[in-house]
Amino acid sequence: MISALQKAYEEEISLTGKEIIKQIIDNANIAEKEEVPMCQDTGFTVVFVELGQDVHIEGGSFEDAIYEGVRRGYTEGYLRKSIVRHPLDRVNTGDNTPAVVYYKLVPGDKLKIMVAPKGGGSENMSAIKMLKPAEGVEGVKQFVLDTVLAAGPNPCPPIIVGVGIGGTFEKAALLAKESLLRAVGKPNPSPELADLERELLISINKLGIGPQGLGGRITALAVHVEVFPTHIASLPVAVNINCHASRHKEIIL
Amino acid sequence: MLENISMTPIRLKTPVTDDIIKQLRIGQKVLINGFLYTGRDAAHAKLVALIDNGQDLPITLNGQIIYYAGPSPAKPGRIIGSVGPTTSGRMDLYAPKLIALGLKGMVGKGKRSPEVIKAIKQYNSVYFAAVGGAAALISKTVKQCEVVAYPELGPEAIYRLAVEDFPVIVVNDTQGGDLYEEGIKMYAATS
Known part of the structure; x- marks a missing residue:
């Protein structure tokens, strides 16, 4: 991502545009160094799960475990809670749950979890x-x-x-x-x-x-x-x- | 016209007067000093409901600037979390009523409606863009932060931010200029 931005900085012809790309790169560096979010919108947690068909999950609901991970991640990581419980009454759930989860059943005995928060x-x-x-x-x-x-x-x-x-x-x-x-x-x-x-x-x-x-x-x-x-x-x-x-x-x- | 814009920023101190606002032109870089009030959809809905009922507002708008933003929570020992702009268009239905009450500036990202652009001209206000996603960098310019209204809204509460050299660019000015229109015209490639 940073290398794509650096290339963009070289190629941009607008001076304002260049300055903005520089701010974006500086921002990413600050966020990394100080361990703070690069953007305040830390998103709706979208999770892609690839579940090997030989895997058996024990000890409770897998989806609940994902939600618990989101809850802890967003609370302990000081991330913004951006999810409302109902699209029309719009009351914040307070812990960024639920997540949007997609499952794919694949051959094998591995479990792959990919998290892609979306602003x-x-x-x-x-x-x-x-x-x-x-x-x-x-x-x-x-x-x-x-x-x-x-x-x-x-x-x-x-x-x-x-x-x-x-x-x-x-x-x-x-x-x-x-x-x-x-x-x-x-x-x-x-x-x-x-x-x-x-x-x-x-x-x-x-x-x-x-x-x-x-x-x-x-x-x-x-x-x-x-x-x-x-x-x-x-x-x-x-x-x-x-x-x-x-x-x-x-x-x- | 855009070619002549200086890259050297102008410093602005709040509260701002009509005279200062009238001098601003699209494309100018501005560093805001003084106070910014944050407000998103939920806070705007509450403010406008009070205006419609003829009631007093919890903040004075006259001469002030609203920042369309909802910060992430502050880590221990920090003044504020990351605090970049949100999409301004969601506040378009509410903004003209606040501008009519003396709101002198708005900071956000993205296009404004014709109604907002008209109100900016009519009442001498200005719309600034901050860099969307540069939230960690922007948070460095915030020196104090307190919730002044609607704490129950969490990230959507109204915070008063004391800022030093908060970087923005003029997008809509009192002359009816629109940097989003002019910028794209200038850089669109014909071939």
């Missing part, structure tokens, strides 16, 4: 659309550009753009989110998709939004695309935007 500002600017198959790759590109342009300064650019193409309505959104788990700028292993990622990144950075939306060439640091087979009638596209505070941690038990 509200960039999440709010994400979007999904069910395109017509006839709109093809051009339709996909246009929707990604439209979403980033509409988001403008709100998701704290420079951003990382996660794109999910295919599957069903909800699968496309999940693909977009999963693509953000990749190391920043690591291309998709498929050469065609890697080309699409590169092309989208160039187009996004021509929009002129720039760091914090104040004008400049570095709007996105990376575009990550994931695809999945889809229905003969469908072309779902989801765009999940991540701010420059891309925070991920994984552990294998």
Whole structure:
């Protein structure tokens, strides 16, 4: 992440943009040195679990254990509690629980837990659309550009753009989110998709939004695309935007 | 016009007057000194409910600046946790009523509605952007912090922050200028 920001600092032509990227790098260094959050929005805890099918979990509910981990992490780590118990009555749960947990059953006897807290500002600017198959790759590109342009300064650019193409309505959104788990700028292993990622990144950075939306060439640091087979009638596209505070941690038990 | 903007920041001390606000132009770097009042969605809803009922507010808005932010908790021995700006657009429905009562500035991130931009012009106010996500760096400029209203809202309470050289950039000025519009126009590539 820091190396991506340093490269962005070199490439940005706007002086204000450069200064902002410098502030972001300085901020990350302060946060690391002083062990404080880089952003006050320490997010909704999103957890991806890969459970080996030979693993047997004993001693209570696995999901409760995850919630307890979130509770302790956010309380003992002085992280902000940003979750309300109901989307309409909006009372804070006080301990950042629950988490959003996704499970995948995989071969083997390992348990992999990946934690990716997601801030509200960039999440709010994400979007999904069910395109017509006839709109093809051009339709996909246009929707990604439209979403980033509409988001403008709100998701704290420079951003990382996660794109999910295919599957069903909800699968496309999940693909977009999963693509953000990749190391920043690591291309998709498929050469065609890697080309699409590169092309989208160039187009996004021509929009002129720039760091914090104040004008400049570095709007996105990376575009990550994931695809999945889809229905003969469908072309779902989801765009999940991540701010420059891309925070991920994984552990294998 | 943006090309001529100096990178040298201007120092501003709160409370601020109309004369000072009127001199600010989009793209200018400003260092705020004095006090900032934090306020997010929940606090704004409460303030505007009081205004609508003709009741007194728990803080004086005249000449003051509101910072759209909800800090993370302070670690022991620290003044405040990390405290970067939140998305200002969520406060757009409330902001014009506060501006009409003399609020001279707002600090946040992201675009404002036409209604807010109009109120900024009409009542001589200003909208500043702070760097979203630079929350640890920004927290260094906070020298004192106390909750002055709505402690029950936790991170959404109104905190009064004593700040020194709190760094912001002018986005919407009294002339109707909008840095988000001008910046993108200047840097969009045609080819």
